[in-house]
Amino acid sequence: MNHKEVLLKKIKANQEVVGVLGLGYVGLPLAVTFAKNNIKVIGFEKDTRKADMINRGHNYIADVNDTDLKTIISNNKLQAVTDFSKIADCDAILICVPTPLDKFKKPDMTFMEKACTEIGRYIKPATFVALESTTYPTTTENVLLPIIEKESGLQNGKDFWLAFSPERVDPGNKKYKTENTPKVIGAVNKDGLQIGCTLYQKAIHNLHTVSSPRIAEMVKILENTYRLINISLINEMALLCGKMDINIWEVIEAAETKPYGFQAFYPGPGIGGHCIPLDPFYLEHIAKNYQFDLTMLNTAGHIENLMPHRMTIKITSALNRQQKAINGAKILFMGVAYKADIGDARESPALKIIDEVLQKGGRVYYHDPYVPQVKTNNGHTFTSSTLTDELIRKMDVIVFTTIHKQFDCEAIAARAKLVVDMRNAVNQASDKVYKL
């Protein structure tokens, strides 16, 4: 048997070992999904603390079911390791490492490149490798492939098979999880696609194959660029509506009655999380290599760059109504997570507004049941305040930045001196409720 036949036989017999590199918000749910389907999974995680937690059955990702994790750990279906030489034990390796932007909004490929170096160092023949992390088109073929081949001395298409299959994790989504979200996969060659599908279909309900990794890479970026563009459009429309005395929320609600050709997006203090603010700029980066300017993306970037500043101006304007300055004002931010009902404050626009408000002399408090402590981009740390009547009354202004389900915004607004509502949390604007 050749390597392909060996690997396919193993997968079909359920004897393959799947390695997942990176046990974060993408990798852990993926590892759990495979393990739940009775496939042996090794999770590679550099953070010893996280690996230990997993091995003790302690979950740290909200989208993972605690019982599921405990069960697969006690069944020995999932094991977390910090030792990357165990890659040699794996028949499939799924890369779920971060692909952040650096401070200058350029792709930071170091996690991915290091992962490939480790893979190249330890990979055995007859192994399938897929990248799940979002990256710019051509990465799999032009960045990953040469590193793995050079480090391992193995040959893609003969000794191993490389594919790209983008994660589509939507943190907090109750309906669509890893297993029931259709998965796109594109491989460097046909054998790789066949092997990849044989493997993934054991854990994922629906696969959609495309003809190359670069197509699959572009799919993920198109999805998130679409979101960025539309959020930016509606944010800009909201700012204009503010000037024209038009309630943007009422506009969107009415536009949604159109039964075709419209999808509602909602304005807010800016973009957050680990997809929308990052992924499109991976595309912008590679486009420059083709002498191509993505003008829509660029414009959206301009809008989103300015949103936190514009939100600070909204707070200033609201305070000004009551003849107060931001300097010295007590300001409570309700919600610092980047979206509702999750505990992730990465890239959260609230933190950017807080930094600007601090710079202008505001006295900042925040309340977020999901985020007990937070550190802003400028390095200021805060602890979530307990939401009491006294706290509400003490504040000069309360800013609704992220609305978790448990917030009773109407009740807070009723007791507050002044509210800046960036999320349509309060039904009616008034003298003391200033709406985006």
Next chain:
Amino acid sequence: MNHKEVLLKKIKANQEVVGVLGLGYVGLPLAVTFAKNNIKVIGFEKDTRKADMINRGHNYIADVNDTDLKTIISNNKLQAVTDFSKIADCDAILICVPTPLDKFKKPDMTFMEKACTEIGRYIKPATFVALESTTYPTTTENVLLPIIEKESGLQNGKDFWLAFSPERVDPGNKKYKTENTPKVIGAVNKDGLQIGCTLYQKAIHNLHTVSSPRIAEMVKILENTYRLINISLINEMALLCGKMDINIWEVIEAAETKPYGFQAFYPGPGIGGHCIPLDPFYLEHIAKNYQFDLTMLNTAGHIENLMPHRMTIKITSALNRQQKAINGAKILFMGVAYKADIGDARESPALKIIDEVLQKGGRVYYHDPYVPQVKTNNGHTFTSSTLTDELIRKMDVIVFTTIHKQFDCEAIAARAKLVVDMRNAVNQASDKVYKL
């Protein structure tokens, strides 16, 4: 009884006369919808030829059912007139006149202003007036209202009631017609909203009320700005994909498997018709009055302005493959309507490409079963060629601009020397099929 009570009583007793100003692609379906519901309708149309056709039961709008029109004409439920003094016979007046852009992409409000002058001149007390034409927010209150009040000496809210209720006609849409497309309505005051709803609900299945005309005006523009932005995004992505050797159509098909947060738009030679290329620029116009730049819209405008030129370059590149210049080449355009399966060539990108190709010395032919004759923006007139094997073979390149159902594009491509496919009409790209 006051005027309001008089009018409401009439409407409830089905004794009202509805006047529809402008019997075009919006006004005629609207007039027919009311008349079908046994309401007496007078259609006002300056074009004597069109008015005569209507009165003889001859339909000229594809979205109107021929039998419906004949029936309501023979039942005397609809009468077309050119005499605007008959406005005095109407209890409700629905304005469906064009709101085009002038050559400098500025709103041309003359049709609307003239309509209001005529209304002001002839309106009787106890009349409801609604504008259906797309326009920028504040138009109803700041442009229409003063003209009608000044010309008539009547008072809004007492003698007549003014509202804005945007048309949502999608030419060629088989599922959503005037009556079953939810209708948004916003009136200057509450009585106007009550009267408007009482009237419209007799003909339209679902009404959605908003709190002011300017909200309703913004709703329509948001819907079409959303479309413009997303078409522009995907057009720009398609151009980049062309450079990166990525099939954009395959990307979109795969992205569509995402079960939430994505709506597919498709690239093409550019925007056309009477909504997308126009409506958003009405908003851009009024935004300037608020010292506000709509940067997303502006960027989309840039992309769309350039699309026909970029498409000409695609044709040039394709011909260049076969060592041919555009100068002297025989070029057949398949489809000049602005979208599939309709006969409307207004603002069609095909015409803009044709003008540029002509300027470069191309010898232009076109085939479009829905558009027997066409005049380009530069004033060149053409007659649709019969699609024969001989014609196909004679052409140096065939350009798929608009794909009507009856086109067998694969068969045409098989016989053609060279194809430029701007609509994904042919399955596979090849040496002789050049795809967008």
